[in-house]
Amino acid sequence: MTRSRPRVGPLAATADRAPRLDVDALIDDPGTGIIVCCGSGGVGKTTTSAALALRAAERGRRVVVLTIDPARRLAQSMGIETLDNTPRPVVGVGPGSLDAMMLDMKRTFDEVVLSQATPEKARAILDNPFYIALSSSFSGTQEYMAMEKLGQVHRQAQAEGTYDLIVVDTPPSRSALDFLDAPERLSSFLDGRFIRLLLAPAKGPARLMTAGLGLVTNALTKILGAQVLRDMQTFVAAFDTLFGGFRQRAETTFSLLQAPGTAFLVIAAPEPDALREASYFVERLTEDEMPLAGLVVNRASPAARTDLSADEAVAAADRLSRTSEGSTTAGLLRLHADRVRMVEREAHLRERWATAHPEVATTVVPAMATDVHDLEGLRRIGDLLAGTVTDRVDRAG
Amino acid sequence: MSPVHGGAPAGNRRSDWRGVDLHVVTGKGGTGKSTVAAALALALASTGKNVLLCEVEGRQGIARMFDVEPLPYEERRIARGLPLGDVAPGAVNALHIDPESALLEYLSMYYKLGRAGKALDRFGIIDFATTIAPGVRDVLLTGKVYEAVQRNARNKSATVYDAVVLDAPPTGRITQFLNVNGELAGLAKVGPIKAQADTVMTLFRSPRTVVHLVTVLEEMPVTETVDGIADLREARLPVGGVVINMVRPRDLGPADLAAARAGTLDREAVAADLSRAGVEVSHELVDSLLEEARDHAARRGLEDSQREVVEALDVPSYELPRMPGGIDLGGLYELAARMREQGLA
Numbered sequence: 001m002t003r004s005r006p007r008v009g010p011l012a013a014t015a016d017r018a019p020r021l022d023v024d025a026l027i028d029d030p031g032t033g034i035i036v037c038c039g040s041g042g043v044g045k046t047t048t049s050a051a052l053a054l055r056a057a058e059r060g061r062r063v064v065v066l067t068i069d070p071a072r073r074l075a076q077s078m079g080i081e082t083l084d085n086t087p088r089p090v091v092g093v094g095p096g097s098l099d100a101m102m103l104d105m106k107r108t109f110d111e112v113v114l115s116q117a118t119p120e121k122a123r124a125i126l127d128n129p130f131y132i133a134l135s136s137s138f139s140g141t142q143e144y145m146a147m148e149k150l151g152q153v154h155r156q157a158q159a160e161g162t163y164d165l166i167v168v169d170t171p172p173s174r175s176a177l178d179f180l181d182a183p184e185r186l187s188s189f190l191d192g193r194f195i196r197l198l199l200a201p202a203k204g205p206a207r208l209m210t211a212g213l214g215l216v217t218n219a220l221t222k223i224l225g226a227q228v229l230r231d232m233q234t235f236v237a238a239f240d241t242l243f244g245g246f247r248q249r250a251e252t253t254f255s256l257l258q259a260p261g262t263a264f265l266v267i268a269a270p271e272p273d274a275l276r277e278a279s280y281f282v283e284r285l286t287e288d289e290m291p292l293a294g295l296v297v298n299r300a301s302p303a304a305r306t307d308l309s310a311d312e313a314v315a316a317a318d319r320l321s322r323t324s325e326g327s328t329t330a331g332l333l334r335l336h337a338d339r340v341r342m343v344e345r346e347a348h349l350r351e352r353w354a355t356a357h358p359e360v361a362t363t364v365v366p367a368m369a370t371d372v373h374d375l376e377g378l379r380r381i382g383d384l385l386a387g388t389v390t391d392r393v394d395r396a397g
Numbered sequence: 398m399s400p401v402h403g404g405a406p407a408g409n410r411r412s413d414w415r416g417v418d419l420h421v422v423t424g425k426g427g428t429g430k431s432t433v434a435a436a437l438a439l440a441l442a443s444t445g446k447n448v449l450l451c452e453v454e455g456r457q458g459i460a461r462m463f464d465v466e467p468l469p470y471e472e473r474r475i476a477r478g479l480p481l482g483d484v485a486p487g488a489v490n491a492l493h494i495d496p497e498s499a500l501l502e503y504l505s506m507y508y509k510l511g512r513a514g515k516a517l518d519r520f521g522i523i524d525f526a527t528t529i530a531p532g533v534r535d536v537l538l539t540g541k542v543y544e545a546v547q548r549n550a551r552n553k554s555a556t557v558y559d560a561v562v563l564d565a566p567p568t569g570r571i572t573q574f575l576n577v578n579g580e581l582a583g584l585a586k587v588g589p590i591k592a593q594a595d596t597v598m599t600l601f602r603s604p605r606t607v608v609h610l611v612t613v614l615e616e617m618p619v620t621e622t623v624d625g626i627a628d629l630r631e632a633r634l635p636v637g638g639v640v641i642n643m644v645r646p647r648d649l650g651p652a653d654l655a656a657a658r659a660g661t662l663d664r665e666a667v668a669a670d671l672s673r674a675g676v677e678v679s680h681e682l683v684d685s686l687l688e689e690a691r692d693h694a695a696r697r698g699l700e701d702s703q704r705e706v707v708e709a710l711d712v713p714s715y716e717l718p719r720m721p722g723g724i725d726l727g728g729l730y731e732l733a734a735r736m737r738e739q740g741l742a
Contacts (some may be wrong), residue, residue, distance in 0.1 A: 041426020041567055042618075069569075073620065133584045192521040216520050219513035223504070225588020269427060272723070273458070299427075302692070305685035308676065316674035328662065329670035331648035332686045335693050338646050341721035370699060371616040 018354035021294035021361035023386040027056035030164065032263050034154070034256070035293070038170045038179070039267035040277035044298040046071050047372060047381060048267050048365075049169040050078065050100070054090070054375065055382035056165050057098035064099040064153060065167040068146060075100070077372045085111075087153075092375060099163070101153075103171075108145045108152075109135040116242045125238045130231040142171045143182045144250070151253040180257070180288060187247055195243075198236040263293035266360075270300050270346035275353050282357055294361035296385065297350060301342040302366045310337040310344070363387060409481065410740035412444065413713055414637065417607050419546045419600070420562045421637075423571040423625070424611030425618040429642045431458040432724050433611045433717070434564035436732035438489045440742030442478025443733060446559035447487040449545055450475075451494055453538040454566060459491045464726060470498035472556060479730055481737070487559065492545065496527040499537040506551045507589075535577040536594070543597045546605075568610060568625040575601050575608070576632045607637030609741075612707070614641060614700035619707060626710060638741060639712050641704070643719035645697060649690065654697055657690035715739045 026032055037049045046069040053065035064087050067074070075083045078090045083102035090098040113131075114122050125131050134141060150168055157163040170179045189195060197216060220229050256262065264285050268278040278295060285292045317333035324330075354362065365384045372378055383389040414420070420437060424430030431452070438450040449472060452459050460467045463475045468491055478486030500523060504510055510517070517523055526533045544552065546561045566574045578594040578601070585591040600606060608629055612622040622639060629636050649657065656662045664683055671678045707714050717735055720728050736742045 041569075043427060071617070073617070129584055133580055188521075189525060192525065193519075194521050194525050197520060215513045216516045216522065219508070219510055219517055220522070222508060222510075222589070224590055225585055227588060228585045228590060231584070271427070273431075273456075274427070304689055306679075306682045308682060308685075312676065316671065316676045319674045320670055323673075326650065327670060328649070328653050329667050329674070329686075331650075331653060332662075332667065332690050333674075334648040335646065336686055336689055338648075338721045339689055345721070345723055 018295075018350075018358065018360065018362040020387065021296070021363040023052070023055070023363060024059070024388075026263055026293055027052065027061065027165070028059055031261055033165060033261035034150075034263070035165070035167045036170060036257065036262065036264045037168065037267055037296075038264060038281055040274050043267050043269045043274050044365075045069075045267045046074055046169045047378075048265070048296055048298065048385070049167050050074055051372075051378045051381035051385060052265075053098055053100075053165075053167040054078075054093065054378045055386065056167070057090075057093045057096040058379070058382075059096065061096045061165045062163050063096060063165045063167060064101065064157070064163045065169070066146075066149060066153060067100070067102050067169045068142065068171045069102075069169060073371055073373070075102070077374050077378060079375070085149075090375075103142070103146055103149050105142050105145045106136045108149050109141065112148060112246070113242065116245050117238075121238055121241075125235065125242075128231060128235045128238065130228075130235040131239075134235075143179045146171055146179055147182045147250055147253050148246075151249050151256070154253075154256060180254075180284070180290070182250060184254075187251070195236060198233050199240060258289055258291070260291060262291050264290055265293050265296055267296045267298060269298050270349050272349060275349055279353070279356065282360060292360065294363065295353075295357075297362060297364045299367040300364050301339065301346055303343050304336060304339055306336075308336060308340075310340040313337040313340070409737045412742055413740045414607055414742070417605060417637075418560055419542070419606040420560065421565045421571070421575065421606065421608040422562060422611060422640075423565045423568050423608060424640075424642075425568050425621045428611045428613050428618050429724075430567070430611040431456075431564050432462065432729070432732070433609070433640050433642060434562050435459060435462050436717075436729045437609070437736060437742060438562040439476060439478055439729055439733035440736040441560045441562065442476070442487040442489045443481050443484070443737060444478070444742060445484040445487050446478075447556070448478075448489050449556075449558045449561045450489055450491045450564065451542055451545065451561060452491075452564045453494045453542075454564070455493075455495060457493065458564065459493065462724065462726070462729060463491070465491075468493035470495060470502075476726075479733065490556065490558070494538055494541045496534045496537040497523060499541040500526055503537065503540060535574050539575065539578060539597060539601075540593070543600055547600060565608075568621050571608065571625060572628040572632050572634065575629075575634055579632070602633050602635065604635065607635050609637040609640055611640045611642050613643050614703040614707075616699075616703065619703045623706065623710065626712065636712055639707050639710065639714040640741065641707060641714055641716045644716050645693070645700060645719060649693065649697075653690075654694045657687070657694040658698065660687075660691065662687055662690060713740075715741045 026035070035052060037045050037052070039045050046067050049065055049067060053063045057063045067083065072082070075081065078100050079092070080088050080090065080100060083100055085101060085104040085107045087099035087101040090100055110126060113125050117125060146168075150166065153163075153166055157166065266278045266281045268274040282292060282295070313333040313336045317330040317337070320327045320330040320333070350364070363385060365381065368381070372381065420441075422430050422434035422437060424433065435450060438448045441448045450459060457467045459475070465473070465475050470493065472490045472492045474488050475491045476489040478489065480486050504514055527537065542561065542563055545558065548555050548557050565571055578597040585594070610622045610625055612618040626636050653662070664687065667686065668678050668683050671682065676682070715736060716739070717732050733742070
């Protein structure tokens with residue numbers, strides 16, 4: 001091997017020529033009001049969000065972290081038995097403060113309905129079978145509600161001065177960009193002809209039933225059955241007056257995300273799929289002029305402290321095994337070869353990624369052997385994120 | 398559908414899942430569920446079955462794994478199983494299911510809509526159904542999977558498969574995904590949708606379907622697997638096996654692991670061995686090897702404790718090794734062979 005040995009930690013990012021992501025500068029900047037963590041599933045998004053929020057709070061910010069994932073252990077690590085729709089204070093944090101909450105999709109939806117509609121109309125909506133299915137069990141609603149909740153928390157923070165930083169974890173959807181698409185989808189739906197079609201019969205005037213509409217209504221009745229169509233129509237009619245407010249708030253939240261006070265962090269793992277998804281996020285965020293702060297690569301394999309290559313190690317292990325079966329040293333050499341191969345592969349993937357996205361600041365966080373069980377564990381991840389500790393090997397137990 | 402029960406070649410157990418037509422593979426993000434689904438399709442094909450491998454998340458992961466062009470909404474042959482013993486291997490076909498194509502196909506198969514079909518599109522209803530209307534996506538995706546398992550006369554000249562493998566949404570969403578027809582059946586109390594949803598649920602709840610859960614031996618994925626199994630059982634969906642993926646190499650025996658953990662591995666002996674093997678010995682090298690061993694031993698200890706959790710689940714489990722160089726087509730065949738040895742296929 002002629003190039004310098006692969007290393008994990010902040011040094012690796014500089015070696016890759018990617019600018020290093022300065023996490024502390026980001027969270028210390030009073031101009032940063034919202035941090036959105038996005039990325040594919042299983043890359044440690046929720047943990048990263050919590051660790052960032054805690055670190056910011058301990059550096060003096062007044063923070064609320066909104067998680068989507070119902071990770072009980074994470075809640076417990078913050079000393080909260082179960083997270084819910086109401087922000088709960090995390091004890092033992094200072095000089096700033098940290099509240100944590102988890103999105104309750106149905107309750108958020110219900111609250112919006114209750115706050116926006118007359119009691120009578122709210123009841124009609126809440127009891128509608130189509131609404132019940134929509135708000136509680138169907139996927140996709142989560143993205144709309146995450147947007148809604150973020151807007152709510154932000155408005156409240158502005159009005160009451162409760163928080164100066166909101167850290168948001170995004171839903172584990174197929175593509176978390178569904179989160180960004182929610183307002184536009186809502187708008188295109190509201191402006192679409194379909195909604196007029198659904199509203200037309202409920203509102204009565206038969207003259208609206210043009211030939212096209214009749215054709216479609218008949219087709220829908222045939223496919224869905226009359227009862228489902230009727231439930232949908234009742235729902236849309238009752239909801240009609242609320243749509244405008246929904247759209248307005250969604251659009252406000254969307255422009256809030258584009259504002260300079262927001263920072264997006266793309267979270268990934270050193271795996272082809274996760275990095276591909278990260279590329280997709282970066283491109284999409286750039287396209288929508290969303291402020292991208294950088295990339296966090298979690299779960300990196302810790303590098304070895306020696307230059308001995310994988311091939312050399314395997315060759316030596318084979319020589320030892322020939323003379324003494326079950327040799328401990330041969331085992332050590334094979335383990336070393338395995339680790340070197342993992343580290344090289346990951347470094348290669350990160351380098352290729354950095355070459356394609358040279359402008360994206362990056363920080364690399366080594367894999368932890370255990371999950372986080374307490375605030376101390378979250379602090380440690382915060383240190384690794386900020387690059388203030390550089391221990392390559394995570395010693396567990 | 399008539400599964401082929403060929404005699405298992407030497408070295409391979411008989412499959413634990415004989416008589417299963419639909420293998421649903423789920424797992425927490427990052428555990429390698431798509432890899433496991435692909436390898437399972439190869440393993441089933443190696444037993445002589447003709448297999449359809451479906452993906453529903455729009456990622457084109459199958460095309461990448463098998464190194465073929467991105468898949469259209471069309472069944473394509475992508476690989477053959479390995480010839481093992483006297484069983485002639487079957488083929489693996491792949492299908493990338495997207496909701497819009499599934500909806501159009503469904504409409505043309507079941508409803509003669511004619512002009513109304515075009516009107517549905519013009520009114521943005523196709524778009525609404527596949528992107529905006531929550532839940533409809535899942536109904537369409539599971540509906541197509543059902544159609545592939547339960548081929549009928551409406552889909553003329555379609556291939557009939559011995560087994561279908563579904564690379565499904567992740568563990569956190571799997572029960573909702575499979576149960577979406579149940580939800581819909583609850584919503585539509587009568588009518589054609591209700592009938593269709595009920596038929597799909599009957600298949601998913603029958604012994605012809607199993608849901609395998611992929612995990613790695615770490616706390617969060619194992620916890621999610623435990624919760625996922627509870628959710629599936631509550632929804633009366635059949636739980637298959639737990640596939641433990643990316644298991645660390647076992648180059649050290651229990652005694653060495655204990656010594657590595659305690660920091661009592663014999664430095665001098667290691668140094669002597671290294672120089673005997675022709676490696677230039679330095680303090681740094683020996684330190685690094687011992688440190689790596691300690692780290693490995695700690696992680697192996699954690700793996701063992703998580704394995705106990707999985708074993709306590711009363712569900713068959715299967716183990717697949719971690720591939721340090723990543724997964725390529727050869728790697729998939731290797732994993733398929735491990736599955737056959739352990740009776741997953």
